[in-house]
Amino acid sequence: MKKIIPLSLMVLSVLAAEETDLQSIKVESTYITEVAKKAQKSADLADALSTQVPSIDMNRRSGIANDIIIRGQKRDNISVEVDGTKVCGACPNRMDPPVSHVLASQIQDIEVIEGPYDVETFGVMSGGVKIKTKAPEKGFKSEVNLGAGSFGYMKAGATASGGNDFIRALVSVSHESSDQYEDGDGNTLAEQVDNSPVAGTSTFQTQYKDEPAYTKQSAKVKLFVNPLENHELRLSATANRSDDVLYANSKMDARYDDSNIYSVEYNIDDMSKAYKNLNLQYYYSDVDHPMDTMFRDSGATSYKTNQLQTTMQGVKLKNTLELAGQEVLIGLDSSKRTWEGEMFSTDAATLVEGMHMTSLPYSETKNMAVFAKADKSFGDLNVKVGLRYDTTDISVDDTVYEDNDYTGFNANVVANYTLSEKSKMFLGFGQANRVPDARELYSIMYTPTMPPVRVNVGSGTLEQTTNRQLDLGYERKSDSYNVKLKGFYSMLSDYIYYQRDSNPTGGNYRFKNIDATIYGAEFVTNYFPTDELELSLSMSYKKGEKDAALSDQSDTNLADIAPLRTKLAANYEYMTDSVATLEVHRSEKWSDFDGENGEQELDAWNILNLKVNHTFSKMIDLTVGVNNILDETYAMSNTYADITLLTNSTDVMLLNEPGRYLYTNLNLKF
Numbered sequence: 001m002k003k004i005i006p007l008s009l010m011v012l013s014v015l016a017a018e019e020t021d022l023q024s025i026k027v028e029s030t031y032i033t034e035v036a037k038k039a040q041k042s043a044d045l046a047d048a049l050s051t052q053v054p055s056i057d058m059n060r061r062s063g064i065a066n067d068i069i070i071r072g073q074k075r076d077n078i079s080v081e082v083d084g085t086k087v088c089g090a091c092p093n094r095m096d097p098p099v100s101h102v103l104a105s106q107i108q109d110i111e112v113i114e115g116p117y118d119v120e121t122f123g124v125m126s127g128g129v130k131i132k133t134k135a136p137e138k139g140f141k142s143e144v145n146l147g148a149g150s151f152g153y154m155k156a157g158a159t160a161s162g163g164n165d166f167i168r169a170l171v172s173v174s175h176e177s178s179d180q181y182e183d184g185d186g187n188t189l190a191e192q193v194d195n196s197p198v199a200g201t202s203t204f205q206t207q208y209k210d211e212p213a214y215t216k217q218s219a220k221v222k223l224f225v226n227p228l229e230n231h232e233l234r235l236s237a238t239a240n241r242s243d244d245v246l247y248a249n250s251k252m253d254a255r256y257d258d259s260n261i262y263s264v265e266y267n268i269d270d271m272s273k274a275y276k277n278l279n280l281q282y283y284y285s286d287v288d289h290p291m292d293t294m295f296r297d298s299g300a301t302s303y304k305t306n307q308l309q310t311t312m313q314g315v316k317l318k319n320t321l322e323l324a325g326q327e328v329l330i331g332l333d334s335s336k337r338t339w340e341g342e343m344f345s346t347d348a349a350t351l352v353e354g355m356h357m358t359s360l361p362y363s364e365t366k367n368m369a370v371f372a373k374a375d376k377s378f379g380d381l382n383v384k385v386g387l388r389y390d391t392t393d394i395s396v397d398d399t400v401y402e403d404n405d406y407t408g409f410n411a412n413v414v415a416n417y418t419l420s421e422k423s424k425m426f427l428g429f430g431q432a433n434r435v436p437d438a439r440e441l442y443s444i445m446y447t448p449t450m451p452p453v454r455v456n457v458g459s460g461t462l463e464q465t466t467n468r469q470l471d472l473g474y475e476r477k478s479d480s481y482n483v484k485l486k487g488f489y490s491m492l493s494d495y496i497y498y499q500r501d502s503n504p505t506g507g508n509y510r511f512k513n514i515d516a517t518i519y520g521a522e523f524v525t526n527y528f529p530t531d532e533l534e535l536s537l538s539m540s541y542k543k544g545e546k547d548a549a550l551s552d553q554s555d556t557n558l559a560d561i562a563p564l565r566t567k568l569a570a571n572y573e574y575m576t577d578s579v580a581t582l583e584v585h586r587s588e589k590w591s592d593f594d595g596e597n598g599e600q601e602l603d604a605w606n607i608l609n610l611k612v613n614h615t616f617s618k619m620i621d622l623t624v625g626v627n628n629i630l631d632e633t634y635a636m637s638n639t640y641a642d643i644t645l646l647t648n649s650t651d652v653m654l655l656n657e658p659g660r661y662l663y664t665n666l667n668l669k670f
Contacts, residue, residue, distance in 0.1 A: 029111050029112060029113050029114060029117065030053055030055065030111070030112045030114060031109065031110070031111055031112075032049075032052055032053065032109060032110045032111075032112070033108075033109045034108075034109070035048065035104055035107040035108065035109060035110055043064070043103040043104050043105055043155065043174065043176050043216065043218075044064045044065070044066055044100075044104065045099045045100070045102060045103070045104045045107070045131075046058045046059075046065075046066035046067060046068045046097070046099050046100070047066060048104045049068055049099070049110070049112070049129070050068065051585075053112050054522040054523075054524060054538050054539070054540040054565075054567075055070055055071050055112065055114050055127075055522055055540065056068050056069065056070055056112065057069045057562045057565075057636075057637070058636060058637065059074065059094070059560075059637040060635075060636055060637045060655050060657060061094060061095060061097075061247060061250075061643075061655075062095070062189075062213065062214065062245055062246055062247050062248070063178050063180065063181055063189070063213035063214055063245075063246070064100070064176075064178070064213070064214050064216060064242070064245065065095060065096060065097065065100035065214075065242065065245060065254075065257070066097070066100070067094050067097040067099070067100075068097070068099055068129070069560055069562070070112065070114065070126065070127035070128075070129075071114060071115075071126065071127060071488065071490070071518065071520065071542060072518045072520075072542050072544050072558065072560050072561045072562075073125075073126035073127055073518075073560075074560060075094070075437075075642070076123060076125075076434050076436075076437050076496075077125050077126045077127070077434060077465070077467075078123075078124070078125070078126060078127040078128055078129070079113075079118075079121050079122070079123045079124045079127075079128035079129070080097075080098035080099055080128065080129045080131070081121060081128070081129070081130050081131060082101070082102050082131045082133065082238070082261055083131070083132060083133055083236055083263055084263060084265065084281050084283060084316065085261050085262075085263050085283035085284075085285055085312075086121065086122065086123075086283070086285075086312055086314060086335060087101050087102075087259075087261065087285050087312065088285070088287070088310050088312045088337060088339075089101075089287060089289070089310070090287040090288065090289040090308040090309055090310040090339070090341075091254070091257075091289045091291065091308055092308065092341070092360065092439040092443065093247075093250060093252075093291070093643055093644050094643055095245070095247055095250070095254050095257070095289065095291060096242075096254070096257045096259070096287060096289050098129075099129065100242075100257075101238075101240055101259045101261065101285075101287070102131055102133065102238070102240075102261075103157075103174055103176075103216075103218050103240075105145060105157050105172075105174055106133045106134060106159075106172055106174070106218070106220055106238075107131055107132070107133055107134070108132050108133060108134045108135065109132050110129060110130065110131050110132070111129075111130040111132075112127070112128075112129055112130075113127050113128040113129070113130065114127055114471070114486075114488070115127060115428065115430055115467075115469045115471055115488060115490070116410065116412060116430035116431060116432030116467050116468075116469055117386065117412050117414060117428060117430050118130075118386075119371040119372070119373060119386035119387060119388035119410055119411075119412070120316075120318070120329075120331060120333070120371055120373075120388075121333075122314075122333060122335055122367050122369060122390065123434050123435075124432060125432045125433060125434035125465060125466075125467045126432075126467050126469070126490065126492075133220065133222075133236075134159065134161070134170060134172070134222075135168075135170065135222065135224065136161045136162070136163055136168035136169050136170035136222050136223070136224050137161050137162070137163070137168060137170075138162075138163055138164060138165070138168060139162060139163075140160075140161070140162035141160070141161050141162065141669070141670070142158070142159065142160040142161070142669070142670045143158065143159045143160075143667065143668065143669050143670070144157070144158050144667075144668040144670075145157040145158070145159075145174075145665065145666070145667050145668075146665070146666045146668075147663065147664065147665040147666070148663065148664055149178075149661060149662060149663035149664070150181070150658075150660070150661045150662050150663070151178055151179045151180065151181045151182060151213075151658070151661070152177075152178055152179030152212070153176075153177075153178040153179075153663065154176070154177055154178070155174070155175070155176045155665075156174070156175050156176075157172070157173065157174035157175070157176075158172070158173055158174075159171070159172040159173075160172075163224070165226060166225065166226055166227075167223070167224070167225050167226070168223075168224045169221070169222065169223050169224075170220070170221070170222040170223075171219075171220070171221055172218075172219070172220040172221075173217075173218070173219045173220075174216075174217065174218045174219075175215075175216075175217050176215070176216045176217075177212060177214065177215040177216070178212065178213045178214060179210075179212050179213060180210075180211070180212070180213045180246065181213065181658040181659075181661070182658070182659050183633050183656035183657065183658065183659050184628070184631045184632045184633030184634065184656070184659040184660075185633045185656075185659075186659070187656070188209075188210075189213060189246050189248035190203075190204040190208070190209040190210070190211075190246075190248070191209075192248050192249070192653075192655065192656060193248050193249070193646070193653070196249070196646060196653040197648075197651060198646045198647050198648045198651050198652065198653050199646055199653065200298075200646070200648075201296065201297045201298035202251050202293075202296050202297070202298055202646050203296065203297050204295050204296060204297070205295060205296065205297055205299075205300055208295040211244065211246065211295060212244065213245070213246050214242060214243070214244065214245040214246065215242065215243045215244065216240070216241070216242045216243075217240070217241045217242075218238070218239065218240045218241070219238070219239050220236075220237070220238045220239075221236070221237050221238075222234070222235065222236045223235040223236075230268060230269040230270050230271075231266075231267070231268050232266070232267045232268075233264075233265070233266050234263070234264075234265040234266075234267065235263070235264055235265075236261075236262065236263040236265075237260070237261070237262050237263075238259075238260065238261040238262075239258075239259075239260050240257075240258070240259045240260075240261075241256070241257075241258055242254065242256060242257040242258075243255075243256045243257075244256070245257060246295070247291075248653075248655055249639075249645050249646050249652075249653040249654065249655045250643075250644065250645055250646070251293065251296070251298075251644060251646065252291040252292055252293055252296075252304075252306065253291060253292065253293075253294070253295055253296075254289060254290070254291050255290045255291065255292050255294070255305070256288075256289075256290065257287070257288075257289050258287070258288045258289075259285065259286065259287045259288075260284075260285065260286050261283075261284075261285045262283065262284045262285070263281060263282070263283045263284075264281070264282045264283075265279065265280070265281040265282075266279070266280050266281075267279045273322075274321055274322045274323070275319070275320075275321055276320040276321060276322060276327065277318070277319070277320035278317075278318070278319055278320075279316075279317070279318045279320075280315075280316075280317050280318075281315070281316050282313075282314070282315050283312075283313065283314055283316075284311070284312070284313040285311065285312045285313070286309070286310065286311045286312075287308075287309065287310050287311075288307075288309050289307070289308050289309070290305050290306070290307035290308075291305070291306055291307075291308075292304060292305040292306070292346075293305075294346075294348070299348060300348060301347070301348050301349070302345050302346065302347050302348060302354070303345065303346055303348055304343065304344075304345050304346075305343065305344055305345070305346060306341060306342075306343045306359050307341060307342055307343075307344075308339070308340070308341040308359075308360065309338075309339075309340055309341070310337065310338060310339045310340075311337065311338045312335065312336075312337045313335065313336055314333070314334055314335030314336070315332075315333075315334050315335075316331065316332070316333050316334075317331055317332045317333075318330075318331040319331065326374060326375065326376045327374070327375050328372065328373070328374045329371075329372065329373040329374075330370075330371075330372045331370070331371050331372070332369070332370055332371075333367070333368070333369040333370075333371060334367065334368050334369070335366070335367045336364060336365065336366045336367075337364070337365040338362065338363065338364050338365075339360060339362075339363050339365075339437075339438040339439075340358075340360055340361065340362040340363065341358070341359040341360035342356050342357060342358055342359055342360075343356070343357050343358075343359045343446070344356040344357070355452075357444075357446055357452065357454075358398075358444055359443070359444055359445075360438060360439065360442060360443060360444065361396050361397050361398035361401065361438075361442050361444070362396070362397040363394060363395065363396045363397070363438040363441075363442055364393075364394070364395050365392065365393075365394045365435070365437070365438065366392065366393045366394075366395075367390060367391070367392045368390070368391050368392075369388055369389060369390040369391070370388070370389055371386070371387060371388040371389075371410075372386070372387050372388075373385065373386045373387075380417055380418040380419075381415060381416070381417050381418075382415070382416045382417075383413065383414070383415050384412075384413070384414040384415075385411075385412070385413050385414075386410070386411065386412045386430075387409075387410070387411050388408075388409070388410040388411070388432075389407075389408070389409055389410075390406070390407065390408040390409075390410070390433070391405075391406075391407050392405065392406045392407075392408070392435045392464075393405045394406075394435065394436075394438070394441065396438070396441070396442050398442065400456060401441065401442045401456070401458060401460055402460065402461070404435075404436070404441065404461065404462075406433075406435045406464045408432075408433035408435075408464060408466075409431070409433075410430075410431060410432040410433060411430065411431055412428065412429065412430030412431070412432075413428065413429055413430070414426065414427075414428040414430075415427050415428070422476055422477050422478055423474070423475065423476040423477070424474075424475055425472075425473065425474045425475075426471070426472065426473050426474075426475075427470075427471070427472050428469075428470070428471040428472075429468075429469070429470050429471075430467075430468075430469050430471075431466065431467065431468045431469075432466070432467050433464050433465065433466050433467075434464060434465050434467075435464045436459070436462040436463075436464065436496055436511070439458070440458065440459060440462055440496055440511040441458045441459060441460055441461075441462060442458040442460070443456075443457045443458040444456060444457065444458070445457050457510065458511075459510055459511045459512060462494075462496055462511060462512070462513055463494040463513050464494065465492060465493065465494050465495050465496050465513075466492070466493040466494060467490055467491070467492055467493075468490075468491045468493070469488060469489065469490040469491070470488065470489045471486065471487070471488045472486075472487055472488075473485055473486035473487060479528075480527065480528050480529075481525065481526060481527045481528065482524075482525065482526045483524075483525045484522075484523070484524045484525070485521065485522075485523050485524075486521060486522045486523075487519075487520070487521035488518075488519060488520060488521065489517075489519040490517065490518040490519065491517055492515065492516045492517065492518065493515055494513040494514075494515070495513065495514050495515065495516045496511050496512075496513060497511065497512060497513075497514045497516070497546075497550075497559075498510075498511050498559075498597060498640070498641055498642035499511075499512055499550050499551075499553070499597060500596065500597045500598050500641035511642075512550070514546055514547070514548075514550065515546070515547040515548075516544065516545060516546045516547060516558050517544070517545050517547070518542060518543070518544040518545075518558065518561070519542070519543055520540070520541050520542035520543060521540075521541060522538070522539070522540050523537075523538060523539045523540075524536070524537075524538040525537050525538075531573075532572055532573045532574070533570070533571070533572050533573075534570070534571040534572075535568075535569070535570055535571075536567075536568070536569045536570075536571070537566070537567070537568055538566070538567045539564065539565070539566045539567075540562075540564070540565045540566075541563075541564045541565075542561050542562065543561065543592070544557065544558030544559075544560070544561035545557065545558055546558055550596075550597075553596045553597075554596070555594055555595060555596045555597075557592045557593055557594045558594065559593070559594040559597055559598075559599055559638070559640035559642070560638070560640055561592065561593075562587070562590075562637075563587060563588040563589065563590055563591065563592070564587070564588045565585070565586065565587045565588070566585070566586045566587075567583060567584070567585050567586075568583065568584045569581060569582065569583045569584075570582045575614075575615070576615070577615040577621075578612075578613060578614045578615050579612075579613050580610075580611070580612045580613075581609075581610070581611045581612075581613075582608075582609070582610055583608070583609040583610075583611075584606065584607070584608055584609075585606070585607040585609070586604070586605070586606045586607075587604060587605050587634075587636070588604050589601065589602065589603055589604040590602040590638060593638060594640065597640060597641045598639050598640050598641030598645070598647070598652050599638045599639055599640050600638065600639060600651075600652065600654070602634075602635050602638060602654070603634065603635075605632055605634035605636075606630075606632065607627070607628050607630075607632060607634070608628070608629040608630055609625065609626070609627045609628070609629065610625060610626050610629060611623065611624070611625035611626075612624050612625065618669065619668060619669045619670065620666075620667070620668055620669075621666075621667050622664070622665070622666050622667075623663075623664065623665040623666075623667075624663075624664045625662070625663050625664075626660065626661065626662045626663075627658070627660070627661045627663075628657070628658065628659055628660050628661060629660060630660075631659045631660040632659070633656055633659065634656065634657055635654045635655065635656050635657060636657050637655075639652040639653070639654060
């Protein structure tokens with residue numbers, strides 16, 4: 001705990017007001033509004049979040065469908081919800097992370113939970129993302145969005161909304177595609193693989209070297225009905241279809257990635273003087289994700305497929321009451337996730353499939369929970385308290401692996417104290433748990449021999465992870481500047497961590513429980529020298545350490561901990577609602593990394609971006625921008641071995657970020 005005192009003095013993370021337009025920052029979360037308006041470069045939500053929220057870094061997986069890391073935490077350590085629907089990916093290699101199943105253009109606003117401060121949702125151990133998509137409105141409104149960019153990028157989308165006091169509907173469709181991007185050296189994704197010393201037979205076949213990077217289509221329908229006063233039935237359905245997504249530094253590409261998200265919700269407000277709200281929701285999501293080696297030289301005669309499928313469904317009941325002069329929320333939460341996978345080979349000439357083998361046995365993760373929240377003010381002091389109790393059973397259809405069960409208690413206290421009209425400080429402490437997932441427990445590999453021999457790579461009996469975290473911060477606002485500073489100290493017990501075998505073909509990869517610590521801070525300041533000009537600075541810093549090195553290793557650095565990152569921005573409003581923005585992004589060198597588990601030293605980098613958003617009228621606005629103006633060659637994310645990348649006994653293939661990228665976006669409203 002001796003690190004908590006200097007922690008409060010750290011400066012971290014970056015955020016420009018033109019990109020964020022944040023509401024007042026609270027200790028437990030950050031709000032991003034008008035996401036669709038700002039994320040005009042592509043539909044990739046991970047890209048949009050990593051440039052707008054200081055606590056979020058992006059893990060580059062492909063030209064789209066990238067993953068997010070919140071304060072050094074990813075995978076099941078964080079949770080993603082879309083309109084209250086918990087979303088999970090099917091791919092164990094994170095080719096379809098949860099944030100890839102919603103388009104940035106469909107989103108109204110996002111709350112990013114930073115820490116164990118959400119008791120309403122299962123699995124918010126170290127953070128979460130609550131996404132709210134656009135809702136249907138009264139009257140009639142429509143919008144057409146057209147975009148184009150470097151490397152053959154094309155986007156077209158349309159949204160129509162309308163209705164009256166009784167019924168309102170929204171329909172949204174989108175189509176997006178892109179060729180392979182080029183890095184700063186002019187190398188496409190296929191050429192990056194060709195140039196890698198670890199590629200082996202994972203290079204692209206000649207006829208596929210110019211294959212498009214991806215094609216993505218999405219359709220969303222929402223229907224809101226008000227049968228009675230203060231009653232509202234909310235129906236929602238979303239379909240996403242992605243085809244032939246290239247994952248250059250992985251061994252396989254995604255043949256397709258299909259997901260569906262459904263929600264039925266009934267909401268009643270002001271049932272009585274004391275009964276403020278009742279909300280009941282049922283949700284269901286499913287993902288079908290086959291990945292294969294068809295495009296690679298290794299699949300020239302016979303290509304391998306690993307097809308994963310997952311479903312997530314749940315029921316949540318929330319009651320908001322006024323008790324003894326304070327607002328209290330009491331709720332019940334129940335969910336079930338299924339996950340399974342199989343591998344098979346296909347003759348490239350005849351398309352005849354060979355032997356099917358289980359890669360992930362069918363499993364069910366069932367959770368039941370009760371939760372409560374209370375909010376009370378004492379003059380200038382506001383206190384929020386949250387409690388949650390979980391029981392989770394994980395069953396597996398396999399004769400080797402065993403079922404698991406867990407219980408968990410989550411609790412948090414958040415205090416905000418108003419120092420003056422212009423400043424406040426906050427302090428929070430929380431504890432939350434997350435259970436292992438089926439991949440960590442039950443994964444199976446096979447030797448390349450004939451016949452193949454099963455190798456159990458799941459850990460089978462992992463303990464659940466517990467995060468105990470302290471957050472503190474300060475915020476000050478004035479007419480000429482704003483300052484926001486947040487620091488955190490996270491103590492992770494039984495943290496689920498991946499240990500790389502010293503021999504990558506040895507089959508001894510394993511997840512295991514360790515104890516670890518992550519601490520850091522985010523800093524944001526905005527300065528307004530004139531009515532037209534705004535200058536902003538933001539910084540983000542994290543440090544992660546294992547309490548002890550893993551067996552047969554000596555490194556105590558924790559993986560996925562990005563170095564100090566800084567963002568400077570100047571925003572000039574040259575006409576009403578028309579803004580020109582110049583940004584400088586900088587990352588320091590990765591000097592603290594887990595080299596024994598696949599990570600490597602990455603160079604520091606500086607990126608210069610320019611964007612102009614011009615409003616012609618209330619109906620027409622045009623955005624023109626160029627990212628990475630100086631065409632730098634750099635890598636943003638590292639190569640932690642929990643993802644299967646191209647590798648040999650010493651090296652892992654990095655994936656470079658795009659080089660100079662020009663884009664334009666035309667938005668028409670009717």
